Amino acid sequence: MSAAIDVRDLTVRYGDTLAVDGTTFELRHGEVLALLGPNGAGKTSIVEVCEGYRRASAGRVRVLGHDPYADHDRLTPRIGIMLQSGGVYPRVSAADMLGLFASFAAHPLPVDLLVDRLELAGFLHTPYIRLSGGERQRLAMALALVGRPEVVFLDEPTAGMDLRARHRTWELVRELRADGVAVLLTTHLLDEAERLADDVLIIDRGRVLASGSPEALTGMGGIGRLTLAATAGLPVAALPGGLTAVEEPAGNYQIDGALDTTALAEVLAWCLAHGAVVTGMRTESRTLEDVFLELTAKEPS
């Protein structure tokens, strides 16, 4: 089966600003792809091209086999877009908006199902203008999904949601994926990407810095943190293998460097060589946040 979204060498320019610089990725049916990057990285530009709202400056983009800009009208009934704001009449209620959006679709999802999953019942008849930020987010998600789309674009879907609503939304995204829906997600919440995404694209200044599954990306550098509890006052300057350590508080060493299995053995050998008593050694794996901060910090300006 061909990819739900296929992006090759996409470039987006705004005058002299190169917002997207030759990005390539694929999103398959039944998968979630998260676009991660600092403010201004180019995420929205990529998403807008895929949604058909912006023409690519160069490159080839296909959504469900169509050019999303040229075939916008044909694609619209097959895609769902969660808008950050706007697109909703201020005095209309959530119930009326959902009914209206459902009437546009050939095979809409039952509105009751979305009301239940996203817990909309408490504000279903309140005018949009009176809804809280989190309630508007939940309604926006429901509006994106009511047409039973094959591809869904979620732009920071849980921003402003409380913890419970966030978890309900994550459950819903997992259900969509299980039903074969392709989900393109942008988020600043690294734990959201880690929980939901099959693949992640880390971008900065329009370029892809890394891509792959969260497991592959966090496993790339092995151990993220190494903490040692041992005799106080060990000569940290004598640590082998380019490792460095800070002793804080006394007898607690935070060790940095290329933390692989060899490094663990070298640290223990160093303890032995200095007659140290080791009472604890703890390793922690890297998180997506560690990887993201390292990659985006390394970028030359």
Ligand SMILES: Nc1ncnc2c1ncn2[C@@H]1O[C@H](COP(=O)(O)OP(=O)(O)OP(=O)(O)O)[C@@H](O)[C@H]1O
């Ligand atoms: N219409 C426009 N005209 C000129 N420059 C633009 C336009 N839209 C975006 N840009 C610039 O293009 C770059 C990428 O912007 P984009 O909105 O795609 O980033 P983003 O990753 O979505 O950022 P954020 O996380 O802040 O939403 C930024 O430098 C931005 O200032």
